[in-house]
Amino acid sequence: MNMQELLFLVPSFPLVSSLILLLLAGRLSPMLVALLGVGSMGLAAILTLFIGVEFMGMGGNAFQQVLFNWLPIAGAPINFGLHLDQLSLVMMGVITGVGWMIHWYAAAYMFGDKDVQRFFVYMNLFVFAMLMLVLGDNLVLLYLGWEGVGLCSFLLIGFWQHKADNVVAAKKAFIVTRVGDTAMMIGLLILFSEFSSLHITTIVESTVQVSQSNLWLACLLLVGGAVGKSAQLPLQTWLPDAMAGPTPVSALIHAATMVTAGVYLIARMHPLFLQVEGILNLVAWIGALTLVLAGLAALAQTDIKRILAYSTMSQIGYMFLGLGALAFDAAIFHLMTHAFFKALLFLTAGSIILKMHHQQDIFKMGGLFRSLPLTSTFLLIGLLALVAFPGSSGFFSKEAILAATYEAHTAGPMLWWIGVLGAFLTSLYSFRLLFIVCFGPANHDLKEPDYKPSSQLVVPLLPLVTLAVIGGFISLDFSLVFGPAHHPHLPLWIEWMPVAVALVGFILAWVLYFSRSSFHTRQPSDGLIRRFCRDGLGFDWLYEQLFTKPLQLFARINKSDVIDHFYHFVGWFNFSLNEILVISQNGKLRWYLFGTLAGCALMLGGLLWWR
Amino acid sequence: MMTVPIEHGFVLVALLWVIGLVGLLSRKNTLFMLMSMEIMLNAGALAFILAGSLWQQADGQVIYILILSIAAAEVGLGLALLIRLRQHIGDLDIDKLDEMKG
Numbered sequence: 001m002n003m004q005e006l007l008f009l010v011p012s013f014p015l016v017s018s019l020i021l022l023l024l025a026g027r028l029s030p031m032l033v034a035l036l037g038v039g040s041m042g043l044a045a046i047l048t049l050f051i052g053v054e055f056m057g058m059g060g061n062a063f064q065q066v067l068f069n070w071l072p073i074a075g076a077p078i079n080f081g082l083h084l085d086q087l088s089l090v091m092m093g094v095i096t097g098v099g100w101m102i103h104w105y106a107a108a109y110m111f112g113d114k115d116v117q118r119f120f121v122y123m124n125l126f127v128f129a130m131l132m133l134v135l136g137d138n139l140v141l142l143y144l145g146w147e148g149v150g151l152c153s154f155l156l157i158g159f160w161q162h163k164a165d166n167v168v169a170a171k172k173a174f175i176v177t178r179v180g181d182t183a184m185m186i187g188l189l190i191l192f193s194e195f196s197s198l199h200i201t202t203i204v205e206s207t208v209q210v211s212q213s214n215l216w217l218a219c220l221l222l223v224g225g226a227v228g229k230s231a232q233l234p235l236q237t238w239l240p241d242a243m244a245g246p247t248p249v250s251a252l253i254h255a256a257t258m259v260t261a262g263v264y265l266i267a268r269m270h271p272l273f274l275q276v277e278g279i280l281n282l283v284a285w286i287g288a289l290t291l292v293l294a295g296l297a298a299l300a301q302t303d304i305k306r307i308l309a310y311s312t313m314s315q316i317g318y319m320f321l322g323l324g325a326l327a328f329d330a331a332i333f334h335l336m337t338h339a340f341f342k343a344l345l346f347l348t349a350g351s352i353i354l355k356m357h358h359q360q361d362i363f364k365m366g367g368l369f370r371s372l373p374l375t376s377t378f379l380l381i382g383l384l385a386l387v388a389f390p391g392s393s394g395f396f397s398k399e400a401i402l403a404a405t406y407e408a409h410t411a412g413p414m415l416w417w418i419g420v421l422g423a424f425l426t427s428l429y430s431f432r433l434l435f436i437v438c439f440g441p442a443n444h445d446l447k448e449p450d451y452k453p454s455s456q457l458v459v460p461l462l463p464l465v466t467l468a469v470i471g472g473f474i475s476l477d478f479s480l481v482f483g484p485a486h487h488p489h490l491p492l493w494i495e496w497m498p499v500a501v502a503l504v505g506f507i508l509a510w511v512l513y514f515s516r517s518s519f520h521t522r523q524p525s526d527g528l529i530r531r532f533c534r535d536g537l538g539f540d541w542l543y544e545q546l547f548t549k550p551l552q553l554f555a556r557i558n559k560s561d562v563i564d565h566f567y568h569f570v571g572w573f574n575f576s577l578n579e580i581l582v583i584s585q586n587g588k589l590r591w592y593l594f595g596t597l598a599g600c601a602l603m604l605g606g607l608l609w610w611r
Numbered sequence: 612m613m614t615v616p617i618e619h620g621f622v623l624v625a626l627l628w629v630i631g632l633v634g635l636l637s638r639k640n641t642l643f644m645l646m647s648m649e650i651m652l653n654a655g656a657l658a659f660i661l662a663g664s665l666w667q668q669a670d671g672q673v674i675y676i677l678i679l680s681i682a683a684a685e686v687g688l689g690l691a692l693l694i695r696l697r698q699h700i701g702d703l704d705i706d707k708l709d710e711m712k713g
Contacts, residue, residue, distance in 0.1 A: 587709030594636055 003054045004063050006047060007082050010092065011131035013044040018124035021117055030116050034107035037120030041103040041127065045096040052089055060086050060480055062201075064137060071140065076197045083137035083200065087481045090332060091134035091264055094339045098256045099127050101460040105347050106248035108456035109354070119159060123252070126152035130257050134264060139188050139198040142265070146184070146229065149258045150177050156253060157245040169241035176238040180228015184265075187221030190214055191272075204271040212276065219272055219279045223286075226262030230316050232290045237539050239313055240297075243305040247350030250305060255312050255346050256339035263319045263335050267328045270482065274326075284324020284411045288418040291317030293537050295425030299432065300533035303360045304349050307433050310536075311386065312342055314422060318401050321419055325411035327404030329478040329485055334397035336476070341385035341394055341468040344461060348379040351457055352437065362436045369438040376438045378461055383430040385468040387502045388423065393471030395499075398423070402498055407488045416494075423498040427505025435513040620661040627654035641696065641703045645689045652682045 017040030021033060028036070055063065062085035071078040084092075103123060110116045129148025136142040151174075158170030188198065194210040195203045226232075231239035242254050253259070266273065266283065273280050291314040298310035315338045322331030353360055355372055369376045385394040402423075406416040479485060532538055584595070627650055634647030656678040663671020693703060700707060 589705050589708065590636055590639075597632070597636075 003047075003050045004084065005065070007051060007063070007065050007084055007135070008067055010044050010047055010051070010096065011082075011128050011135065013040040013047075014124040014127040014131070016040065018121050018128060021121045021124065025117055025121075028117060030111065033117045033120055034111070037124055038100070038103045038107050040124060041096065041100040044127070044131075045100040048092050048096045051084070052093060055084065055089055056477075060477060062480070066137075076192075076199070078138055078140050078198060080141065081137040082135045084135065085481055086476075086478050087264075087267060087332065088134045090336055090476060092131060094336055095127060095130050095134065095257050098339050098343050098464070099130075099252055101464055102248050102252040102256070102343055102347065103127075104460040105251075105350070105457060106246070108454055109248050109350055110246060111456075115159070119156075119246070122152050122155045122159070123249075126156070126253060126258070130261075133261055136200075138200060139191065139203075142200070142268075143185070143188060146225070146261065146265075147181065149253070149261065150174065150181065150229070153177075153242070153253050153258055156249040157242045159245055159249065163244075166244040169238075169244040173238040173242045176235055177228045180225045180235050183221045183228070184225025187218045187225065190218040190221065194218070200268065204269065215272065216276045216279065219269075219276050220282075222265060222269060222272075223279060223283060226265045227286060228262075229265075230259050230262030230320070231313050232262070232286050232317060232320055233293065234539070236290060236294070236313055237536060237543060240301075240306045240309045240536060243303070243309050247305065247346055247353060250309070251343045251346030251350070254309065255342040259312060259316055260319065260335045260339070263316065263323060263331055266320075266323045267332055267482075270323075270328050280324045280326065280410045282324070283320050284405070284408075284415055287317040287320025287322075287324055288415045288422075289317075290314065291321065291422040292418055292425065295422050295429060296533050297536050298429040299425065300530050302363055302534070304352065304362050304365075304433065304437065305346075305360055307362070307429060308342070308345055308349060311345075311426070311429065312338075314426060315342065315386070317422065318398060318419065321405055321411065321415060322401035325401070325405040325408035325415070327401055327408070327486075328482045329476065330397060330400035330404055332478065333476055334394075334401055336474070337385065337393035337397045337468075337471045340464055340471045341382045341392075344378060344464040344468050345382040345386065347461055347464070348375050348382060351375045352379075354457075362433060365437045366440045367438070374458065378465055379438065380434060381465055381468055383434055385471075387427040387430050387505070388498060389502070390499055391469075391472075393468055396472030398498065399495065403488045403490055403495065404486070406490055406494055420497055420501050424501040424505045427502035428509050431506050431509035432513050435509060439514060617661060617665055620657070624654050624658045624661065627651070627657065639704050639706055641693055641705050644705060645686070645693070648689075649682060649686065652678060652685075656682075 017036050021028070021036060062083065064081060064083055066079045066081040068080050069077055070080045103120075106119070106123065107116075110119050113119065126149055129145045129152060131145070133142055133145025133149060136145060154170050154174040157173050158167050160166050161170075191203060192198050194214055195206050195208060197203060197206075228235040239254060239259065243250055245253075273283075294310045294314035294317060298307050298314065301307045301310060315334070319331040319334050319338070322328070322334060352365065352368060352372065352375060355368070355375075356365060359365070381392075385392040388395040388398040402416060402419050405411040405419055406413055477485075535541065584591070631647045631649075631651030631654060634650065635644050638644050638647060656675050659671040659674045659678070661671070663669065663675075696708075697703060
């Protein structure tokens with residue numbers, strides 16, 4: 001049997017499970033809910049594996065599956081069609097594979113929450129939308145998935161909606177990404193008017209002569225969408241606040257899958273970007289600036305999840321740098337390895353947070369290596385992959401990106417140095433996190449037997465740990481999507497420079513945060529620079545001043561809508577007229593008589609006059 | 612025999628009608644209002660007679676008979692109402708009948 005024909009089942013499993021959970025709300029036992037939510041992901045992941053094996057076996061040629069006609073536009077019908085090629089296969093593998101582990105973990109993490117069924121409705125719906133995003137064969141379907149993941153992200157950030165902060169964070173995430181989405185929507189419409197089609201393959205293989213300036217604008221707007229979704233400058237402010245959601249949500253949506261959608265979009269549309277000048281340069285600069293700024297911000301955070309959030313932002317910055325440096329395959333490779341180790345990091349952070357009774361401040365942890373040896377080891381492995389320790393998965397992908405950056409004509413040594421600086425910052429904040437959380441004296445007063453990591457919280461981590469270590473040896477073949485792989489030959493010092501600076505970062509972190517004597521200086525003093533970094537380098541403040549404040553001012557001034565004044569006047573006029581006329585209704589019969597006769601006289605007079 | 616010019620008749624009609632109208636508007640006593648109304652009716656009836664004689668048609672006199680009978684019926688009804696009114700509020704002042712404001 002031809003497994004590829006079953007491709008449509010992969011997104012169907014989470015969708016059907018989501019619908020079942022939605023329709024039977026409140027009627028299923030928590031066990032059954034977890035079984036459905038996780039089981040559908042498991043089926044999707046296993047099917048993806050089979051499809052992937054067969055796909056590779058058949059040489060990796062793109063495979064199309066049109067399910068039905070969605071929007072019957074004459075000339076350019078938009079089909080509900082799936083497109084499987086080497087790029088979407090990797091994305092599908094990451095979404096279903098890593099997603100399965102996260103769902104599994106989430107089932108244990110959320111066990112006992114009264115809204116666990118709602119949680120899995122959102123989670124499965126998210127996976128469906130994400131699969132539509134990467135499998136859709138046209139940009140409308142991609143946009144459907146794009147908005148779908150945005151919606152699920154909003155719902156899941158605000159999952160514990162009884163806390164006002166969570167709701168604010170959810171709204172912020174939705175509105176900020178909306179800015180990018182709107183840009184992307186306009187970009188899609190420009191593409192449609194230029195190519196008169198939204199079918200991705202048709203667009204990227206099109207030989208039609210199109211207006212270069214319009215294409216440039218469309219690409220810029222697509223980058224706008226990607227920047228919003230992937231939390232890059234200047235739309236990055238939502239990601240740290242998005243950590244208000246449950247930790248598995250952060251692992252799935254805000255580390256492994258959704259935030260990398262922007263990277264996928266640019267990689268998917270890369271032939272367009274190659275046709276225009278300057279946009280890829282811009283992408284590289286966005287990535288480089290974001291990775292440094294996010295690294296600096298991560299250094300000043302005290303909340304374990306916010307550190308990881310800024311770290312995610314910074315790693316996606318590397319992916320953007322790779323895209324900008326024409327190393328699309330390296331960027332997607334880093335996307336994959338990042339999904340492995342960042343999901344692992346978030347899930348171990350989740351275990352630590354559970355252990356700490358939802359205490360997320362790293363300065364109130366400490367000494368966890370003794371009480372949680374296994375989780376701490378996993379954290380260490382994840383962090384080693386994050387800092388690109390030689391041999392770990394992150395090493396290969398980051399190395400590939402940096403090497404390509406040095407050579408590419410769109411990037412160059414300048415951006416390479418920024419990337420190296422980012423590697424140093426990554427190492428510094430990673431080991432700061434490790435030393436403060438896992439070593440040193442315990443800064444908490446929890447008893448040892450308070451919490452036992454249940455096996456369900458550990459088993460899903462094992463595949464992720466394995467992949468975080470050996471994921472770099474998976475050789476991805478993108479030759480049919482991005483063209484033949486290009487292996488730059490660089491001097492040895494350039495290849496080892498990132499490792500060297502990571503080592504420097506490690507030593508510096510050791511000196512600053514590990515040695516016992518500096519324990520007292522560990523508590524963050526509230527210096528100006530530290531506060532500036534902790535608040536995300538002032539972007540929140542800037543946007544508050546630039547957009548929120550003027551809008552609020554305008555809203556306050558215009559509290560009673562200006563246009564309403566006209567309608568208020570009409571109402572007021574009628575009421576006044578009514579009050580005047582009511583005076584005449586006094587019950588005096590002779591007045592009525594007089595009125596009637598006067599009216600008759602007026603009308604008669606008028607009639608005679610106008611004749 | 613000296614004939615009265617028809618214009619004089621119409622002037623009389625107008626005078627009678629205005630007298631009746633002024634009486635109707637200025638009088639408070641319902642009985643006098645009723646009488647003023649009769650004067651106005653008679654003015655109208657006289658206008659029909661005059662028109663009939665002007666065009667040498669009998670219709671004017673027919674309508675006069677009709678108006679006369681209507682006036683008689685109206686006076687009958689009006690007087691009955693007045694009696695009831697007097698029994699009810701002990702007065703014939705029309706301005707005391709404004710309780711319903713309608």
